[in-house]
Amino acid sequence: MSGNCNGGMPEPGRWHFVPLAIVAAGLVLGYALGWHQYLSLEYLGQSRQALKAFVAANPVIAPLGFVVLYTLAVAFSFPAASILTIFGGFLFGWLFGGVLAIVGATVGATIIFLAARTFCSGYVRERVGSVATKLSRGFEKNAFAYLLVLRIAPFVPFFIVNIAPALFKVRLRTYIVATFIGIMPGAFAYAWLGQGCDSVLIAARNAGQQATIRDLVTPQITIAFVALALVAALAAVVKKAWISRMP
Template structure:
């Protein structure tokens, strides 16, 4: 393996190494609602005393969780709602998740896009052509539907050549609804923890929440439908 290849793979290697260290040392135990329950008085007092610094620290920590694809990132948005309230917590979470996803996107594009193009050949050309015409709508759809792994949705647009600016905007818009849902769960987290219970993060799959998200996802695909209808030859 030459130096050029090693340099290209270095960002991905760093992200994977961070995930490996996290799992190897069992650090997920320090990012749990149980740990939050034990330290919530200290955390809330610190946030109240250092609002701006607390917000920046939360964004940085959350962005790192997403960048390293840590399996505890799902608890971060409820914690944001608990510490900062529904709307501020959702906003900070959306910013942080977007920043973390940018790191994964850039690492994947830098490391694998050339290799992917060389191996996929004509198949990739067809995928790129179909994706490129409506990349914003496709990504917005993938972000809005809460069944696709977040890390996978970070990588696929990078391999298909989506421009960074459009990726960032679609990502930010697409994760805002779920961020609001989870932050609202976090806003009531104090009472839940006081009862010794765990928050229900599966709430996003309840029909009264899932249906509006699916409706937004369907709207995101309308430009794709219109584009295809325009390209059909008239009889």
């Protein structure tokens, strides 16, 4: 292997772990500061009034802040995408909240993509063996369709899909568009679930009671779970088709 990476960059041994180190540092810092405690349904239930009030008082800052938070969570691979999407539906409604989640997830994923592509993608590709060969063939045949399948079907971890295209010279525009479209079904389903949780909490508050599991069985929640089931079924179909076409 040559001494330098693409574009005459310094030795791979000095630089190829930089993105991973930054992600790991961000995760450690987040957990050390206890940020994960705020990314839970328990916190959402306890702070729903304060969060709603903040959103109402800050119609511009609140959605922008949510997108930034979502972007950082994805960029640092924090395992909170589903919860944050539920937060989005809860605070902004299923449509607007879903769009905000999609934008945040796409921007965060793009940051990882650019980082992986910049820091010696060839070095990493040479060390993932036969898996790299199979993925490269898929991306070479039709990068957009292949990446779209990987986004829709959650049988491949989100973090892996964020990085893999960078190893095989997928165009930035192709990556962004396929990511944006591919995460739509799951994002809107979870956002709808968040909006349904909002209605349950409001009803419980008006009745002077605490919401129970039985209260969650509402038509809106049922529709949300049906939507999630359809997404899972679609993923299963896509996975089967993807495997059958593997080179």
